[in-house]
Amino acid sequence: xxxxxxxxxxxxxxxxxxxxxxxxxxxxxxWLVLDEAPAGWVQATILPDVALVAYAVLxxxxxxxxxxxxxxxxxxxxxxxxxxxxxxIAHDNVASQHVARRCGFVRxxxxxxxxxxxxxxx
Numbered sequence: 001x002x003x004x005x006x007x008x009x010x011x012x013x014x015x016x017x018x019x020x021x022x023x024x025x026x027x028x029x030x031w032l033v034l035d036e037a038p039a040g041w042v043q044a045t046i047l048p049d050v051a052l053v054a055y056a057v058l059x060x061x062x063x064x065x066x067x068x069x070x071x072x073x074x075x076x077x078x079x080x081x082x083x084x085x086x087x088x089i090a091h092d093n094v095a096s097q098h099v100a101r102r103c104g105f106v107r108x109x110x111x112x113x114x115x116x117x118x119x120x121x122x
Contacts, residue, residue: 005058009038021045033057033070042070044078051082053120055099067099075103075120083122088115
């Protein structure tokens with residue numbers, strides 16, 4: 001793993017340690033994806049009406065199925081408590097769109113924060 005990738009990941013995780021948005025309205029749940037070494041992260045932002053999924057894989061680990069496996073596990077866990085699970089994906093992020101499709105998400109006609117909303121179909 002490149003030292004810059006590890007440094008950026010550590011800085012991001014420190015910001016998330018509170019598990020709450022600055023105003024307290026959102027619950028932030030974050031997991032580091034590991035096998036022999038850090039491979040990426042998955043995140044759930046819990047709002048009153050929806051659980052939002054986010055994910056990233058470190059560049060050296062992309063294309064190995066890491067994101068698909070981690071997101072599938074996260075969505076299964078979330079559905080126990082949250083019937084609505086969505087992901088916001090940039091219109092040009094083709095790799096994340098492929099992961100979302102493999103994990104059971106479908107693109108909707110809605111946008112959130114300038115990104116397309118993908119809904120999980122359970």
